[in-house]
Amino acid sequence: xxxxxxxxxxxxxxxxxxxxxxxxxxxxxxxxxxxxxxxxxxxxxxxxxxxxxxxxxxxxxxxxxxxxxxxxxxxxxxxxxxxxxxxxxxxxxxxxxxxxxxxxxxxxxxxxxxxxxxxxxxxxxxxxxxxxxxxxxxxxxxxxxxxxxxxxxxxxxxxxxxxxxxxxxxxxxxxxxxxxxxxxxxxxxxxxxxxxxxxxxxxx
Numbered sequence: 318x319x320x321x322x323x324x325x326x327x328x329x330x331x332x333x334x335x336x337x338x339x340x341x342x343x344x345x346x347x348x349x350x351x352x353x354x355x356x357x358x359x360x361x362x363x364x365x366x367x368x369x370x371x372x373x374x375x376x377x378x379x380x381x382x383x384x385x386x387x388x389x390x391x392x393x394x395x396x397x398x399x400x401x402x403x404x405x406x407x408x409x410x411x412x413x414x415x416x417x418x419x420x421x422x423x424x425x426x427x428x429x430x431x432x433x434x435x436x437x438x439x440x441x442x443x444x445x446x447x448x449x450x451x452x453x454x455x456x457x458x459x460x461x462x463x464x465x466x467x468x469x470x471x472x473x474x475x476x477x478x479x480x481x482x483x484x485x486x487x488x489x490x491x492x493x494x495x496x497x498x499x500x501x502x503x504x505x506x507x508x509x510x511x512x513x514x515x516x517x518x519x520x521x
Contacts, residue, residue, distance in 0.1 A: 338394075338505040343497060346370070346504075347481060348511065350492035350520055359384070360521055362496075362508060371508050375521065384516065386509050395424070395509040399516070408513045425506070427456070427513045440517065442467075442510060456514050463494055463520075467510055475499055476507045 345365045352359035352374045358381075359373035369389045375381050382399040396411045409423035425444045442454040453470045459479070466477040481495040482488050498507050515521040 338503050339501060340504075341500050343500055344504065346496040346498070346508075348478070348494040348496050350494070350515065358521060360512070360515065371505070373512055373521065381516075384512065384521075386505065386512055394505045395512075397509060397512060397516070398423075408516070410509050410513070425509070427510065427517075429517055438518075440514065444506070454510075456510060463491055465514060467507060475502050476511075478511060 347363040349361045349363070351361060353361055353369075353372055354374045358375040361369060362371035364370050371394075372387055372389065373384055374387070375384050382401075384397050385393045386395040386397065387393055394413065398409050398411070400407045400409060406429065408427040410425040410427075411421065412424040422445065424446065425442060428441045430439045430441060438458040440456040442456060444452040444454065454475065455468050455470075456465055457468060458465045464477075464479040467475045469475060476496060476498045478494050478496050480488055480491060481493045496507070496511065498504055512521065
């Protein structure tokens with residue numbers, strides 16, 4: 318049986334400290350759409366060395382309206398909340414400890430777009446790390462149930478997800494995905510957006 322995290326992508330080893338979420342090189346991750354908790358929902362993320370780097374353990378139910386992206390030690394990196402609106406709804410991500418006090422604003426927001434005839438599903442992402450900065454991204458569905466990419470406002474690729482294959486070309490199950498993150502992109506933010514996309518499509 319093939320391992321969940323075979324080294325099918327040639328990537329340079331992580332040179333910065335292990336707690337760094339941004340590197341100067343392209344990085345590959347394996348996303349297993351399973352929780353480490355028995356009978357739990359969520360996902361587990363491995364780096365190219367097969368080490369667990371991120372996890373989501375959704376104890377309550379599948380597609381919960383509140384989930385936590387954590388590192389291996391259980392430190393919360395993002396709290397992700399669903400805000401139900403009249404039409405499509407919105408997802409919000411709160412950085413670090415996830416405190417949702419009255420004065421705290423979401424670090425990012427995701428809105429699902431209308432499905433365009435003949436096109437894939439897409440989501441608009443707004444990231445506001447502070448009052449002075451705002452960035453717009455898009456999560457674009459690709460051919461296949463699990464494939465999608467994250468691009469910036471100019472169409473530049475930030476990250477891409479597709480069903481994982483072994484080095485011999487064997488396609489693994491739909492719950493095992495390959496994530497490639499481009500250089501100088503925050504891995505934790507990408508993982509939070511991957512989580513939102515999974516929640517929107519009822520995969521987590």
